[in-house]
Amino acid sequence: MTDLVVSEDKIIERILTMELVRVTERAAVASAKLRGHGNEKAADQAAVDAMRRELNKLPIDGTVVIGEGERDEAPMLFIGERVGTTKGPKVDIAVDPLEGTTLCAKDMPGSIAVMAMAQAGTLLYAPDVYMDKIAIGPGYPKGIIDLDKSPEENINALAKAKGCKPNEITALVMDRPRHAELIAKLRAIGCSIRLITDGDVVGVIQCAEPATGIDIYLGIGGAPEGVLAAGALRCVGGQMQGRLILDTPEKVARAATMGVKDPNKKYDLNELASGDVVVAATGVTDGALLKGVKFKGDIIETETIVYRSLTGTVRRITGEHRELAKFHLD
Numbered sequence: 001m002t003d004l005v006v007s008e009d010k011i012i013e014r015i016l017t018m019e020l021v022r023v024t025e026r027a028a029v030a031s032a033k034l035r036g037h038g039n040e041k042a043a044d045q046a047a048v049d050a051m052r053r054e055l056n057k058l059p060i061d062g063t064v065v066i067g068e069g070e071r072d073e074a075p076m077l078f079i080g081e082r083v084g085t086t087k088g089p090k091v092d093i094a095v096d097p098l099e100g101t102t103l104c105a106k107d108m109p110g111s112i113a114v115m116a117m118a119q120a121g122t123l124l125y126a127p128d129v130y131m132d133k134i135a136i137g138p139g140y141p142k143g144i145i146d147l148d149k150s151p152e153e154n155i156n157a158l159a160k161a162k163g164c165k166p167n168e169i170t171a172l173v174m175d176r177p178r179h180a181e182l183i184a185k186l187r188a189i190g191c192s193i194r195l196i197t198d199g200d201v202v203g204v205i206q207c208a209e210p211a212t213g214i215d216i217y218l219g220i221g222g223a224p225e226g227v228l229a230a231g232a233l234r235c236v237g238g239q240m241q242g243r244l245i246l247d248t249p250e251k252v253a254r255a256a257t258m259g260v261k262d263p264n265k266k267y268d269l270n271e272l273a274s275g276d277v278v279v280a281a282t283g284v285t286d287g288a289l290l291k292g293v294k295f296k297g298d299i300i301e302t303e304t305i306v307y308r309s310l311t312g313t314v315r316r317i318t319g320e321h322r323e324l325a326k327f328h329l330d
């Protein structure tokens, strides 16, 4: 939120907030056409193509800092790719054109098209590795959660701050074998656990949406997803920490080339996304945060949420797209 002093020339022009909505809307519509087709690659490619095309129309000098991979493994939206007309402010771009490709391919809840735009140099340039994460929503005293504390300690501290018992806390965790110990520990103190199969950008953001009933996110997911979620959480004032999992010399070396000096560093929310940041996400399939794309004959309907950290504004935007429907555009 307005916890950082940002000078005029460092802010993302607010007019660009709406432009981001256009970008994620188009990526969502393109991939939604392949919803349930069992083809993750095709759905992802459709989202990537649409997102890149729309991004290149924006009056920005953008650099992809979180993208589809390194230049040699991703022909489009690779890390380091310049996007936009180049006539405009220098900005960092983080994209996940289709977050939850499997969810989309299987037409399961929770896939989204998501991106962030921030002042150049202010997003953590996270390589495509895992990140250990912990997050809660706004309204709690600073520092009550800590990655270096045990799950029990974190849940107890959160329950105390919330004024409830640990068994009244609901944690969101990705359903992965690597979380067996974490899940066992949470269950031992009576915590309720909502397991998700994919999509931990929304997973983290849900902590800040009281209607979802999620109090805390815990566990290991993708690092790029961690940075995108941090951008959104910065806006609503939640708390989050993340630590890259750099468990091979190759990963340490790759991270170093991206500016990560200390491979064990615990990043706070304001270090994952340190400057003015705008995050937009459009639902592809229906989910806890957003409705999916609806094809209604003459109209294609989208739902998008857009976060602007400078002012802490969150907007939900329903789009009715007539031209896209009429001309069957991607």
Ligand code: VTB
Pocket: 099, 100, 101, 174, 176, 197, 198, 199, 200, 201, 220, 221, 222, 223, 225
């Ligand atoms: C998550 C999740 C993604 O990858 O970050 C996860 O948000 C982490 O990797 O939707 P694993 O699948 O290896 O656990 C996804 O599930 C897929 O990109």
